[in-house]
Amino acid sequence: MKNKAKPAAPRWMIFVAAAAVALTCLTGKAFAKPEKQVAPDPSRTTPVHNIPLFDADGEQIDPADKEAAPLSQKVTCGKCHDYEIIERGWHFNTGDANVPPGRPGQPWVLADPATGTQIPISPRGWKGSYKPAQIGMSSWVFVDKFGRQLPGGDYGERFADAFGDIETDRWSATDYLSINCLGCHSSDFRQNQDEWAKNVERGNYREAATAASGLGHALGYVNKLPDFDRMLGDDADNPQFVPSVIYDKTRFGHKDAVFVDMAGAKLPNDRCYYCHSGHRTDQQEFEAQEDVHMARGLSCVSCHRNGIDHQISRNYEGETGKAAGYSCRSCHLGESDAMTAELRQGGFGAAPRPAHEGIPQLHLDKMTCTACHSGPVPTAEPKRVQTARIHALGVHGIPYDPNMLPVVLEPVFVKQADGRIAPCRMVFPAFFGRIKDGKVTPMLPPAVLAATGGALATAKGKAPTAPSAEKIADALKALAEDNSLGEAVYVGGGKLWKREGGKLAASDDPAAEPYAWPIAHDVRPASQSLGADGACTDCHSSNSAFLFGKVSPITPVALGEPVEFEMNHFTGQDAMYHKLFGLTFIFRPYLKSFGFVVSGIVLLILLAYGLPGLACMLKRFAGRASQ
Amino acid sequence: MMSNDQLYRVISIAVLAGIVGFCLLHFLGAGRKVRSAGPAGGKADLNRLGLIERASYVLMALTLQALACTGMTQNIVTGGKLTGWFLMAHVGSGGAFMFFLLLTALLGAGSAAGPNAKFAPSQRCAFWATLTLGAATALTMMVSMLPIFGPYGLEVLRDVHRYCGLALLATGYWHLYQTFIVRRGRLGWLLSGKVSSDWARHYCPEWWQVAKK
Numbered sequence: 001m002k003n004k005a006k007p008a009a010p011r012w013m014i015f016v017a018a019a020a021v022a023l024t025c026l027t028g029k030a031f032a033k034p035e036k037q038v039a040p041d042p043s044r045t046t047p048v049h050n051i052p053l054f055d056a057d058g059e060q061i062d063p064a065d066k067e068a069a070p071l072s073q074k075v076t077c078g079k080c081h082d083y084e085i086i087e088r089g090w091h092f093n094t095g096d097a098n099v100p101p102g103r104p105g106q107p108w109v110l111a112d113p114a115t116g117t118q119i120p121i122s123p124r125g126w127k128g129s130y131k132p133a134q135i136g137m138s139s140w141v142f143v144d145k146f147g148r149q150l151p152g153g154d155y156g157e158r159f160a161d162a163f164g165d166i167e168t169d170r171w172s173a174t175d176y177l178s179i180n181c182l183g184c185h186s187s188d189f190r191q192n193q194d195e196w197a198k199n200v201e202r203g204n205y206r207e208a209a210t211a212a213s214g215l216g217h218a219l220g221y222v223n224k225l226p227d228f229d230r231m232l233g234d235d236a237d238n239p240q241f242v243p244s245v246i247y248d249k250t251r252f253g254h255k256d257a258v259f260v261d262m263a264g265a266k267l268p269n270d271r272c273y274y275c276h277s278g279h280r281t282d283q284q285e286f287e288a289q290e291d292v293h294m295a296r297g298l299s300c301v302s303c304h305r306n307g308i309d310h311q312i313s314r315n316y317e318g319e320t321g322k323a324a325g326y327s328c329r330s331c332h333l334g335e336s337d338a339m340t341a342e343l344r345q346g347g348f349g350a351a352p353r354p355a356h357e358g359i360p361q362l363h364l365d366k367m368t369c370t371a372c373h374s375g376p377v378p379t380a381e382p383k384r385v386q387t388a389r390i391h392a393l394g395v396h397g398i399p400y401d402p403n404m405l406p407v408v409l410e411p412v413f414v415k416q417a418d419g420r421i422a423p424c425r426m427v428f429p430a431f432f433g434r435i436k437d438g439k440v441t442p443m444l445p446p447a448v449l450a451a452t453g454g455a456l457a458t459a460k461g462k463a464p465t466a467p468s469a470e471k472i473a474d475a476l477k478a479l480a481e482d483n484s485l486g487e488a489v490y491v492g493g494g495k496l497w498k499r500e501g502g503k504l505a506a507s508d509d510p511a512a513e514p515y516a517w518p519i520a521h522d523v524r525p526a527s528q529s530l531g532a533d534g535a536c537t538d539c540h541s542s543n544s545a546f547l548f549g550k551v552s553p554i555t556p557v558a559l560g561e562p563v564e565f566e567m568n569h570f571t572g573q574d575a576m577y578h579k580l581f582g583l584t585f586i587f588r589p590y591l592k593s594f595g596f597v598v599s600g601i602v603l604l605i606l607l608a609y610g611l612p613g614l615a616c617m618l619k620r621f622a623g624r625a626s627q
Numbered sequence: 628m629m630s631n632d633q634l635y636r637v638i639s640i641a642v643l644a645g646i647v648g649f650c651l652l653h654f655l656g657a658g659r660k661v662r663s664a665g666p667a668g669g670k671a672d673l674n675r676l677g678l679i680e681r682a683s684y685v686l687m688a689l690t691l692q693a694l695a696c697t698g699m700t701q702n703i704v705t706g707g708k709l710t711g712w713f714l715m716a717h718v719g720s721g722g723a724f725m726f727f728l729l730l731t732a733l734l735g736a737g738s739a740a741g742p743n744a745k746f747a748p749s750q751r752c753a754f755w756a757t758l759t760l761g762a763a764t765a766l767t768m769m770v771s772m773l774p775i776f777g778p779y780g781l782e783v784l785r786d787v788h789r790y791c792g793l794a795l796l797a798t799g800y801w802h803l804y805q806t807f808i809v810r811r812g813r814l815g816w817l818l819s820g821k822v823s824s825d826w827a828r829h830y831c832p833e834w835w836q837v838a839k840k
Contacts, residue, residue, distance in 0.1 A: 354777075355777045356777045356778050357774040357775060357776065357777055358772075358773065358774030358775065358776070358781075359777070359778055359781075360771075360778060360781050360785075361778040361779075361781065361782055362708060362710065363778075364778055533774065534773070534774030574711070577711060577712060577715075580715065581715060584715065584718065588772065591718070591722055591772075592769055592772050592773070594722065594725065594726075595721075595722075595725055595765050595766075595768070595769035596766075596769050598725040598726070598728060598729045598762075598765060599725075599762050599765045599766040599769060601729060601732065601733070602728065602729065602732050602758050602761065602762040602765075603762055603766075605732050605733070605736050605758065606755070606758055606759060606762065608736075609736055609739075609740045609755075610755070612740075613740060
C-alpha cells in the first residue's frame with residue numbers, strides 16, 4: 001500500500017514563519033549577547049579581562065594620545081556589569097536613607113589636635129555618631145576628608161548633590177568620585193591604593209582610579225587651583241597643577257586592549273586590608289597574630305559574600321539580606337532560620353563544630369561568639385588600637401605615629417541592642433560644640449579656630465598639639481561671645497564641660513558617652529578563647545578583665561580628675577554580684593569534691609541496702625509463686 | 628514551641644499544685660479517718676530519734692525548701708532560667724543540703740531497712756526515695772560542673788537535675804503531710820525525740836516489738 005503523501009504546508013504559513021524568525025534575529029533579543037550582564041557568569045573560572053578602556057565620555061582610550069582622558073571604570077566596567085545596581089551595594093549606599101543602618105560599625109573620626117577634636121562620624125547615623133550634615137559637613141568636604149579610603153560612588157557621586165553645599169563644594173573642579181572597581185577587584189600587584197589616596201587628597205578625583213590601577217600616572221593638583229573648573233579647562237596661571245594622565249603604553253596591546261588582572265569574586269585580602277585593618281600600638285607587626293580563619297586558608301570574601309548587587313554580608317547575627325547568614329553560628333553550629341540548608345545544618349566551609357565543653361547555654365544566649373573568641377585577650381586595661389580608616393594607616397604622606405589621635409580602645413565589652421555582650425572598639429568623643437534645648441551639636445575645627453581667635457593658636461613652625469585646660473577655658477570664653485546658636489561647651493574625657501565662674505565645670509551628658517562598635521576579627525584559635533579548657537575564672541573571678549577591666553576615657557585634653565569605668569559599666573552587669581560570684585569559684589573545686597563524695601557515699605548506701613532488699617523481695621515473690 | 632524552661636514552669640506548677648491538691652483530697656477522704664483513729668496521747672517514754680538525727684532531718688527539710696524557693700521562684704515568676712542572686716543562693720543551699728542528706732543517709736539507713744525497721748513503710752519509701760533523688764540531683768549538678776559536656780549535654784543534665792529536684796520536693800511534701808498531718812503527735816517527738824508506746828504500737832508495730840524490750 002502506498003503511503004499517502006502529507007499535504008504540504010500552505011505557502012503563506014511558510015512565509016509568516018520565516019518572517020517571524022527574521023524579525024527575532026533582527027531585534028537581537030534572542031540571540032545577541034546582552035549588553036549588561038546583570039547576573040555574573042556562573043563559571044568558577046574568573047574570566048580573563050583583555051578589554052578596551054573607555055573614558056567618561058565613552059571614547060576608547062588611546063595611550064598614544066597626549067590628551068587622553070582618565071580611565072572611567074563606570075563606563076569601562078559598566079559595559080558588562082550594571083553600574084546602577086552595583087552602586088546600591090553596601091559599600092556605596094551610606095547616603096541612602098532607605099537602607100537600614102544595621103549593627104553599628106566603625107565610624108570615621110574627624111580628629112584635629114589643635115582644637116582637641118575627635119568626632120565619630122557616620123553617614124549611616126549609628127547611635128553615638130554624627131551624620132556629616134549634622135555637623136555642617138557637606139558631601140564634598142566629607143569626601144575631601146575621608147576619600148582616601150572611600151571606594152567611590154555614594155557621597156562622591158550618587159549623593160554628592162543631595163548633601164552638597166554650594167559654598168564649600170568643588171565638584172566642578174575635582175569631578176565626582178566614581179566607584180573604583182579595581183580598588184577591590186584587581187589582582188594586579190601594581191594596584192596601588194596609595195595613589196588613589198594621594199590623588200583624592202590632591203582633588204584629582206577623576207584621575208585617582210587610573211593612577212591607582214597602575215595603567216597610567218596622574219599629574220596635577222586640583223586643590224591648589226582655587227578657580228579651576230574642568231568645564232573651562234586649563235588654568236593659565238598654574239598649568240603645572242592642571243590634572244592629566246600619562247598612560248603606560250606597555251600595558252596596551254592589540255587594538256589598545258589591556259589585560260586587567262581581575263580577581264572576580266575571589267578578592268585578595270590585601271584589597272580589603274587597605275581600608276579594613278588595624279593594629280595594636282603595643283605590638284610590632286611581627287608579634288601580631290593572624291585571624292585563625294586566614295591561617296586556615298580562608299579569605300575575607302570566603303565569609304563576606306555578595307552577588308552582583310554588592311550587598312556584601314557583614315555576618316553579624318540578625319543581619320538581613322540576600323547574602324546574610326554566614327555568621328559564626330551559621331557555619332559552626334548551624335542556624336535554624338538560615339537561608340540555605342547548608343547553613344541550617346552547620347559545618348559550612350568545613351567549619352568545625354565546637355564542643356564548648358563545660359560552657360552552659362546561657363553563655364551562648366547572652367554573648368556573641370566574638371566575646372570569647374575575637375580580638376585581643378582582655379587585659380586589666382583595654383589595648384590601644386589604630387585602624388586603617390580612622391588613623392589613615394597605609395596612606396603614604398601621613399607619617400605613622402603610635403600616639404596619633406584618636407585613642408581607640410579594644411576590647412571593651414559592651415551590651416548590644418539585642419541584649420548580647422560583644423567585644424567592641426571604643427572611642428570617646430571630644431569637641432567644641434553648642435548646646436541648645438539639651439542637645440549638643442559639635443563644631444567643626446575650622447569654625448572653632450575662626451570663632452576663638454588666637455585662643456587655640458599653635459606656635460608658628462610647630463606641629464599642632466592638644467590644647468591645655470586653660471586654653472579650653474579661654475576658647476569657651478571666646479565662643480560665649482555669640483551664644484545665638486547655643487551655649488558653648490566642650491566635650492571630652494567622658495564629660496561635658498562648661499565655663500562657670502571662670503572655671504571649667506563638668507557634668508554627664510549623652511554627647512560625652514563613648515561610641516562603641518563590635519569587632520569580629522581577629523578570631524583567636526579555640527585554645528586561646530576565653531573559658532577554654534574549662535577555665536571559668538577567665539571571666540568569673542573578682543578581678544577578671546572581662547568584668548572589671550578599667551576603661552579610661554582618653555581624649556585629646558585631660559580635664560579635671562581622671563575618670564575610670566569598669567567593664568561591667570558597659571555590659572550592664574551587677575559589679576557586686578559578680579565580685580561575689582567570682583569568689584565562689586575559689587570554693588567551687590571543694591564543692592565539687594564534696595558533692596561527688598556525698599553522691600558516692602549515698603549511692604554506696606543505696607547499693608548496700610538496696611541489693612539485699614531486692615534479693616529479699618525477689619525471694620518473697622519466688623516463695624509466693626511456688627506456693 | 629515551648630522552651631525547656633517554659634515546659635518546666637508548667638510542669639513544676641502542675642506538680643506543686645497537684646501535690647497540695649492531692650494531699651487535700653487525701654485528707655478529706657482517707658487521711659482524716661486515719662488521723663482520728665490514731666492514739667490521742669500518752670506518756671512519751673520510748674526513745675525514737677536522737678538529737679543529731681532530728682536536727683539532720685529538720686535541716687535537710689529546711690535546705691530542701693530553700694533549694695525549692697531559690698531554684699524555682701525565678702522560673703515560675705518569669706519563665707526564665709535560674710540566674711543571678713537566686714543561683715548563688717541555690718548553690719549555697721545545695722552545699723548545705725548535700726551535707727544533711729549525707730548525715731541523714733548515714734544515720735537513718737539502718738532504721739529504714741530490715742524486718743524490724745524503725746520507720747513505718749511509708750517513711751521507708753520516703754527515705755529511700757529521698758536518698759535516690761537527692762543523689763541524682765546532686766550528681767547531675769556536680770557532673771555538669773566538669774568540662775565534659777557541651778551546652779546541649781549540660782541542658783540535659785540540668786533538666787534531669789531539676790526534674791529530680793521536683794520529684795524530691797513532691798516526695799518531701801507528701802512525706803511531711805503524711806508525717807505531720809495524717810499522724811498525730813509528731814511535733815512532740817520532733818522536739819523531745821520520744822514517743823509513747825501507744826503511738827509506736829499503732830504506727831510502727833514492728834519497731835515497737837523491738838523497742839519495748
